[in-house]
Amino acid sequence: MNVVGIDIGSTYTKAIALNNKREVLGTAVRRTGFKLAVAAEAVFEDLLQNCKLGRSDITYVAATGYGRYTVPFRHAQVTELTAHAQAATNLYPDTRTILDIGGQDIKAIKVDAEGRVKAFRLNDKCAAGTGAFLEKTARYLGLTTEDIGPYAMRSTAPKTISSVCAVFAESEVINHLSNSVPAEDIMMGAMISLGGRAIQLMRRVGLEPGYMLTGGMTRNEAMVSALEKTLGAKFHVAPNGLGQLNGAYGAAFLGLRRVEKLLAEGKPIPPTAGQQGASEKVARRWSAMAATRKRFEPCGGASGECPVVTVTHKPEPVAATMAS
Secondary structure (H helix, E strand, C coil): CEEEEEEECCCEEEEEEEECCCCEEEEEEEECCCCHHHHHHHHHHHHHHHHCCCHHHEEEEEEECCCHHHCCCCCEECCHHHHHHHHHHHHCCCCCEEEEECCCCEEEEEECCCCCEEEEEEECCCHHHCHHHHHHHHHHCCCCHHHHHHHHCCCCCCCCCCCCCHHHHHHHHHHHHHCCCCHHHHHHHHHHHHHHHHHHHHHHHCCCCCEEEEEHHHHCHHHHHHHHHHHCCCCECCCCCCCCCHHHHHHHHHHHHHHHHHHHCCCCCCCCHHHHCCCCCCCCCCCCCCCCCCCCCCCCCCCCCCCCCCCCCCCCHHHHHHHC
């Protein structure tokens, strides 16, 4: 029995396969791009190749991340918070506070001993508080994402980026470069700045010992060091790159528990979303129209003119005078 968890994030799509012993069979990561369903299909194929498995060898697929509804071959979808909480407490049972740094948001999650979410805070309002800010800073310095950590570790006098807005922060980076500030000091300063905002978010949910760091930043030694220095404590970081796949791991872990329960009750594995004909088009969580059921329709008619809306109440004299 093999179960797959897929996490479709804003920047990267991750996948992991577990067997019935909860052992990791293989992983896969690739850029998400703008076609979420295509990214999910591609990373699934990569995973199968890495695991040397066929589609018929996969019993269950659970999806998470902001693009979880776009996976047609999923059996279930899991919220990001639940997936991260369950994965963290399964890997490190003493975990109570989780910090997840993603490409376009940062999540601080407080959990109990059972992996249930007690509180959370999300920062998705400004790019200066996300991993994307570090990537953009690296591009200004001519670095790749993989080079960010090793390069920043060479810093001797970090130049902190004080601006809390991504636009002004970019200007600050350019200004430092024009003043001949060493690039490694700018890169490390950007990490310290991001780390400070991340720890502030953790404080808002309440710092409880048993800290765990997840997300792509777990692969960045300099970022982990900056966070631990700001927090004044150590973070649990999953080995072998599993920190970046924490959401996918949580989805797979919950999927495996679901399959075990179905088998214990003698129930069949449910069909996938695609087999049920589930719609793949859903409103983004940041969409202003997400809560609006009625959509605005264009004016119709042969002439294309909009109908005149008449006012049923009698206007005030002053308003009438001003209108004339």
